[in-house]
Amino acid sequence: MRKVFLLSLLVLSACASQPPKTEEASQPVPSKGFDAELTKFDYPFPVSFYSFRAQNQDLKMAYMDVAPDKGSDKVIVLLHGKNFSGYYFEDMAKILVGKGYRVIMIDQIGFGKSTKPALFQYSLHGLASYAKMLLDNLKITKFQLVGHSMGGMLAARYALMYPENVTKLFMIDPLGLEDWKTLTTYKSVDQLYDQELSNNIDKVKKYQLEYYYDGKWKPEYDKYLVPAQGWFEGPDSQRLAFTSALTSEAIFTQPVYYEFKNLKMPTVLVIGTKDKTAIGKAWAPEENKMKMGNYPKMAKDVISKIKKGKLIQLEGMGHTPFIENPEKFWKALTPHL
Numbered sequence: 001m002r003k004v005f006l007l008s009l010l011v012l013s014a015c016a017s018q019p020p021k022t023e024e025a026s027q028p029v030p031s032k033g034f035d036a037e038l039t040k041f042d043y044p045f046p047v048s049f050y051s052f053r054a055q056n057q058d059l060k061m062a063y064m065d066v067a068p069d070k071g072s073d074k075v076i077v078l079l080h081g082k083n084f085s086g087y088y089f090e091d092m093a094k095i096l097v098g099k100g101y102r103v104i105m106i107d108q109i110g111f112g113k114s115t116k117p118a119l120f121q122y123s124l125h126g127l128a129s130y131a132k133m134l135l136d137n138l139k140i141t142k143f144q145l146v147g148h149s150m151g152g153m154l155a156a157r158y159a160l161m162y163p164e165n166v167t168k169l170f171m172i173d174p175l176g177l178e179d180w181k182t183l184t185t186y187k188s189v190d191q192l193y194d195q196e197l198s199n200n201i202d203k204v205k206k207y208q209l210e211y212y213y214d215g216k217w218k219p220e221y222d223k224y225l226v227p228a229q230g231w232f233e234g235p236d237s238q239r240l241a242f243t244s245a246l247t248s249e250a251i252f253t254q255p256v257y258y259e260f261k262n263l264k265m266p267t268v269l270v271i272g273t274k275d276k277t278a279i280g281k282a283w284a285p286e287e288n289k290m291k292m293g294n295y296p297k298m299a300k301d302v303i304s305k306i307k308k309g310k311l312i313q314l315e316g317m318g319h320t321p322f323i324e325n326p327e328k329f330w331k332a333l334t335p336h337l
Contacts, residue, residue, distance in 0.1 A: 026223035033234025034227060036116045037062075041227055044090035045105075047113055050134040054109075055120060061134055062086070062113035066093055067102035075140055077104045079131070079158075081149025081320075082175075082247065083204070085112025088224055092322055095330060099337065104140065106131055108154070112227075116236075116243045122250040128158040132165070144337070146170040149277070149319065150247075156256045159263055169267040170333075173275050173319045177298035179255040183291060184284035186252070189245050196241035201229045212319040214274040221323070252279050261305040268310045268336050269303050271295045272317030272324070310336065 030040050045064040052059055064086055076096055078089045086105035093103045107114040108127050131154075135143070145166045147155025152174020159166045187195070205225060209217050231240050278284075278293030296313060303311040312332050314321045322329045 026226050029226060029230040029233060033232065033237075034230030035234055036231075036236035036239055038085075038113050038227055038230070041087075041113075041230060043087045043113070045093070049113075050137055052130070052133055054126070054130065055117070057115075057117055057120075059109055059115040059117065059130075061109060061115070061130060062107040063134060064093070064105040065102070065138070066097055066105075068097055068100055072100055072102040074101045075104065075143035076101045077106065077131075077135065077140075077143050077145050079106060079145070079147035079151030079155050080108070080111065081151050082111075082244075082251070083149070083208070083228070084224065085114075085227070087112070087227070088323070091326060099334075104135070104138070104143075106134060110243050110247050116239065118239065118242075120243075120246065122246050124154055124157040124250065124254050124256070125161065127154055128161050131158060132162055135165070141165055142167055144168040144170065146172065147174060148172040148322075150175050150251060152176070153251065153256055156260065156263065159265060159267075160256070160259055163264055166265050169263065169265055170270065170336075171267070172270045172322065173272055173277070173295065174269070175251060175277065175279065176256045177295070177302050178278070178292065179257045180252055180278060180280045180292070181255070183278075183288045184280035187249075187280070187283070189242075189249050192245035192248050193242050196244045197238070199232075199241070201225060201232055204228050211275065211277045213324055214272075214316065214318045224323070248279065257302070260302050263306050264308070266308045266310070267306050268312060268333075269299055269306075270312045270314065270321065270329075270333065271299045272314045272319060272321045274317055275319045277319050312336075 027042060034041050043064060045066050047062050047064055049060040049062055080086055085107045089105045093105060096103045109130055110116050110122060142165060145155045145159060152171035153176035155169060155171055159169045209215060213221065231237060273296050275295040276293040281289055281292045284292060299311055303309040314328060314332060317324050
């Protein structure tokens with residue numbers, strides 16, 4: 001385990017609500033792309049690995065652990081979205097460290113620098129249990145849990161499974177605010193795999209442009225495409241396509257929607273009003289397409305089910321508000337930390 005102390009990277013914590021100015025160039029993609037575990041892609045902080053066995057396999061889970069120089073007993077755990085891994089939390093982690101938090105960023109199995117088994121049964125329950133094993137190994141038993149996109153859905157599952165550990169739950173534009181399988185048709189892992197094989201970096205950028213950034217691309221977003229581009233060009237592209245198909249099928253078939261009412265801890269739901277993300281929307285019946293991914297409507301429905309719930313709506317923002325407009329995001333979120 002390596003805990004990294006970051007105060008030297010930040011200005012006074014009183015100023016930490018202002019997002020850091022990170023205008024560094026994107027990392028170049030090697031001529032042969034990236035391997036499955038992003039060996040040649042640099043993360044913003046030192047990476048540690050937690051080794052364990054699951055489903056009769058040896059696995060390793062990557063994570064970053066950063067804290068103020070003086071240390072901290074206040075912990076926040078960050079769970080990434082499906083199209084990212086822990087690296088995109090760089091600015092968020094620096095701001096939280098400036099506010100006195102120790103921050104843990106976990107790459108789930110199947111994502112980022114963590115193991116991507118060739119054959120594996122993915123489930124939200126399983127991913128939550130592996131994350132708990134890692135945190136137990138670090139002797140972290142009480143923390144605030146923040147999840148974005150798929151990570152928001154996973155954070156909800158974690159909080160439902162281990163409520164004694166989660167003091168406060170934050171879901172940022174989470175998946176799972178509706179049950180897609182009631183609105184669109186099921187696609188098998190094989191169908192999803194074929195779809196993933198036809199994917200490329202231009203399609204990824206087009207998707208993110210529409211759903212994440214409300215049609216407004218900025219040059220600083222390019223760096224978040226580098227891992228995906230390297231994977232498309234790398235030696236493990238077919239294996240990664242199959243892993244993506246497996247995780248997509250798991251997310252689609254394992255709703256948390258019906259259990260939001262069981263969340264007992266204080267819960268903050270943050271959504272961008274322009275977010276339209278919905279799994280399966282592209283192949284849904286025409287009469288359902290307009291219903292799917294209506295985040296303002298879905299958020300109001302879900303927050304009404306959570307006894308200690310608070311809804312924050314960020315006007316004019318898409319699926320990744322902490323990247324799209326960090327100043328607006330932190331101004332809204334900071335009072336709730």
